[in-house]
Amino acid sequence: MQELLSDFAERRDWGPFHTPKNLAMALVGEAGELAAEFQWLDPEESARVLDDPAKATAVRMEMADVFSYLLRLADVLGVDLETALREKVAINEKRFPADTSR
């Protein structure tokens, strides 16, 4: 997926814009748009958000935007997202022990 996105950017000469700073800023902008899809929904409505086809497309495309900037940022910085996630889960296992975190 990272190659697909890297190719996409390269064929448009967008490399110089894709600094880590700009990508982090784009990522939070897209995360804000994703959050906006849920802002007026109550918890139950938010669970059924994909039932409405127009809303489902909007949510899925915003999630894709967030994912694409996260992958681009990881690619540009040379961060392995899977390794980072496993490290974070290991940290959280200690920080939130299962038996006392319920």
Next chain:
Amino acid sequence: MQELLSDFAERRDWGPFHTPKNLAMALVGEAGELAAEFQWLDPEESARVLDDPAKATAVRMEMADVFSYLLRLADVLGVDLETALREKVAINEKRFPADTSR
């Protein structure tokens, strides 16, 4: 990865908190913390952000946080992130033709 995160939440009875609305809110909060790591850096500094070990850990762990909430949200909603991303790239191929988007 989604199973790992789903298990983690389940063993702590966190399921009821992981509504799509709450996960979207947590995601944008973490994206904001990730952006904060870059806010005072100029473009060149942002490209070298991993050279400082403490900063590198902070950036990697914030990226892991964003990734984990994105994966949880995808899991809870039943969204296939890879499919969504490929659809979005196809849309963007038309929206930003390579020859005119440089």
Next chain:
Amino acid sequence: MQELLSDFAERRDWGPFHTPKNLAMALVGEAGELAAEFQWLDPEESARVLDDPAKATAVRMEMADVFSYLLRLADVLGVDLETALREKVAINEKRFPADTSR
């Protein structure tokens, strides 16, 4: 200003949607849209962003959106923003002494 916004919401029966949680979520969504206006600009371009009338309107209206949700949140929670800001500045005066924070 808070009265103006409270009246606006009340005449539309939007009160039930304006929980602190929803308003905080709307605020970060709008802050994300504001950030998006700057995401591909270099520092110098960002300083001249108001020179382009279309861009100036977009930036000013996004700033107004952030301001309006911040004022609504303050109103709903009963927070005095000016007092809170003065307290925060007093805290920061100690945290970042002027002579060592240059």
Next chain:
Amino acid sequence: MQELLSDFAERRDWGPFHTPKNLAMALVGEAGELAAEFQWLDPEESARVLDDPAKATAVRMEMADVFSYLLRLADVLGVDLETALREKVAINEKRFPADTSR
């Protein structure tokens, strides 16, 4: 308030860091931290968030952070926030007519 914040930044030589781009990024980062205070609360809990003194301080200080970066951004860009807000409300009066927006 803008003078207070401008003075604070000036006495620390922070002017060069306070580009509109950096301030917009800092603003969304703080908005993300504010949202994080509410992310696991249900609507009723979010309405009572100030009842817990520690949480009240956290929420008030995050709101002050958002406000301070919004005021700094307005100052640096030369945007009059009150005028911008009145313009936006006028636009929204037309966009969401009171009698059909309930």
